[in-house]
Amino acid sequence: MTNSWVPGADASGFGADNLPYGVFSRAGAPPRVGVRIGDYVLDLAGALGDSEFFAASLNPFMARGSTVWLATRAKVAGMLTAEQGRAVAEPNLVPLGETVLRPPFEVADYVDFYCSLEHASNVGAIFRPGDEPLKPNWRHLPVAYHGRSGTVVASGTDIVRPSGQRLPPGAKEPVFGPSTRLDIEAELGFVVGTRTALGRSVSVSDFAEHVFGVVLVNDWSARDIQAWEYAPLGPFLGKSFATSVSQWVVPLDALGAARCAGREQDPAPLPHLRRLADWGLDITMEVRLNGQVVSRPPFGAMYWTADQMLAHLTSNGAALRTGDLYASGTVSGPRKDQRGSLLELTWGGSEPITLGDGSTRTFLEDGDTVTVTARAAGMAGATISLGEVTGTVRAAL
Ligand SMILES: O=C(O)/C=C/C(=O)CC(=O)CC(=O)O
Ligand SMILES: [Ca+2]
Ligand SMILES: [Mg+2]
Numbered sequence: 280m281t282n283s284w285v286p287g288a289d290a291s292g293f294g295a296d297n298l299p300y301g302v303f304s305r306a307g308a309p310p311r312v313g314v315r316i317g318d319y320v321l322d323l324a325g326a327l328g329d330s331e332f333f334a335a336s337l338n339p340f341m342a343r344g345s346t347v348w349l350a351t352r353a354k355v356a357g358m359l360t361a362e363q364g365r366a367v368a369e370p371n372l373v374p375l376g377e378t379v380l381r382p383p384f385e386v387a388d389y390v391d392f393y394c395s396l397e398h399a400s401n402v403g404a405i406f407r408p409g410d411e412p413l414k415p416n417w418r419h420l421p422v423a424y425h426g427r428s429g430t431v432v433a434s435g436t437d438i439v440r441p442s443g444q445r446l447p448p449g450a451k452e453p454v455f456g457p458s459t460r461l462d463i464e465a466e467l468g469f470v471v472g473t474r475t476a477l478g479r480s481v482s483v484s485d486f487a488e489h490v491f492g493v494v495l496v497n498d499w500s501a502r503d504i505q506a507w508e509y510a511p512l513g514p515f516l517g518k519s520f521a522t523s524v525s526q527w528v529v530p531l532d533a534l535g536a537a538r539c540a541g542r543e544q545d546p547a548p549l550p551h552l553r554r555l556a557d558w559g560l561d562i563t564m565e566v567r568l569n570g571q572v573v574s575r576p577p578f579g580a581m582y583w584t585a586d587q588m589l590a591h592l593t594s595n596g597a598a599l600r601t602g603d604l605y606a607s608g609t610v611s612g613p614r615k616d617q618r619g620s621l622l623e624l625t626w627g628g629s630e631p632i633t634l635g636d637g638s639t640r641t642f643l644e645d646g647d648t649v650t651v652t653a654r655a656a657g658m659a660g661a662t663i664s665l666g667e668v669t670g671t672v673r674a675a676l
Pocket of ligand 3: 426497498499500518519520521522
C-alpha cells in the first residue's frame with residue numbers, strides 16, 4: 280500500500296492506490312474535475328491547472344488518451360504521498376461534505392452485455408421454462424443490447440416506478456399500468472475514453488488504450504414489461520426508464536492487483552475474441568436492500584471479460600466515442616447468495632426474501648432503497664473501493 284499524508288485516506292478504500300475521478304462543485308462555483316482521496320476531493324483544476332479539469336464532465340480529460348491518463352495519475356499520486364507535493368495539493372483539498380457531486384461523465388452510447396453464465400442460465404430458465412436456457416450463440420459471442428444513454432443517471436437519483444404494458448398471469452390481453460415487478464441488476468460498467476474512426480475495430484489487446492475506468496451500474500428492470508415486450512428484438516422499455524451509475528470512475532490502472540485470468544471458455548472463441556491478457560477482475564460486489572445485504576456477486580466469475588466485450592462491440596467497425604458506457608450485464612455467481620437481481624434471488628417471485636424488519640420482498644416496493652458497493656484488492660494489501668450506486672424507488676406518476 281502506498282501511504283498518503285491525507286488524514287484517514289489509507290484505511291478508507293480511497294487511498295493513494297485508488298484515486299478515482301469525479302466531477303464536483305462547491306457552493307456558487309462552477310463544476311470541476313476532482314480526484315477522491317479519503318473523505319476529500321483534490322481539485323485538479325486548482326492543483327494541476329490544465330483546461331480539461333475546468334469542466335463539467337470527465338469527457339475532455341478522457342479524450343486525451345491513455346498516456347495523459349497515466350501521467351496525470353502519477354502526478355496526483357506523487358502530490359498525495361510525497362511531502363514535496365503536499366504544498367501544492369493541500370490548498371486544493373476540499374472536504375467531501377462541502378461538495379456537490381455531479382454525474383461524472385457525459386454518456387455517449389450505452390450498451391448492456393449479458394456476460395454472466397449463471398445470470399444468463401437463471402434468466403433463461405425463469406423466462407423460457409422448457410427451453411435450453413442459453414441460446415446457441417451465447418458461448419460464441421458476448422450477447423448485448425443497446426440501452427438508452429439519455430436515462431443514465433447519477434447515483435442518488437430517485438427512480439420513478441415505470442408504467443408499461445404487461446400481460447397479467449393467466450390473462451389473454453395486456454394491460455397498461457405501473458410495473459409490479461420492478462427489479463435491480465448489479466453490474467460493472469466500463470467507460471470509454473479514446474474514440475475510434477468509423478470502420479475500425481479495437482482488438483482485445485488495445486482494451487486499456489480505450490477504456491478509461493469503471494463504474495458501478497444498477498440497470499433497473501421492470502420484469503413484467505420486459506417479459507411481454509422483449510420477443511423477438513430484446514429489452515426496450517422494461518430497462519430504458521433509468522440506469523444508475525456511481526459517481527467516482529475508478530481508473531483501470533487502479534485495478535492492476537485485481538486482474539485475474541478470465542473464466543475458462545469452452546468452446547474457444549473465434550480468433551478476434553480470443554484473450555491475450557488477463558482482464559478478469561476480482562471484484563466483490565454487495566447489494567443492499569434497505570440497508571440489508573441481500574447478495575454478494577463476484578465479478579471474477581464472469582464468463583466474458585471486458586476486453587472481449589469491447590472487441591465484440593467494435594468488431595463490425597462501429598466507432599467508439601468518448602463517454603461510451605458498456606456494462607457487463609448482471610453479475611451473478613454460482614451460489615444463491617451471489618445473484619445480482621431479485622428476479623434470480625426470488626426465482627421469478629416464487630421464493631420471497633425476508634428483510635431485517637420482518638417484511639418480505641419479491642420485487643421492489645415504493646420507498647425501497649437499493650445500494651450496490653464493491654471492493655477490489657489493491658497493491659500490497661490496499662483495498663480499492665468502487666464507491667456506491669444507490670437509488671430509491673418512488674411511486675409511479
Ligand atoms: O434473457 C433475457 O431475455 C433477458 C435478460 C436480461 O434481462 C438481461 C440483461 O439486461 C442483461 C444483463 O444484465 O445481464
Ligand atoms: Ca442489465
Ligand atoms: Mg436500464
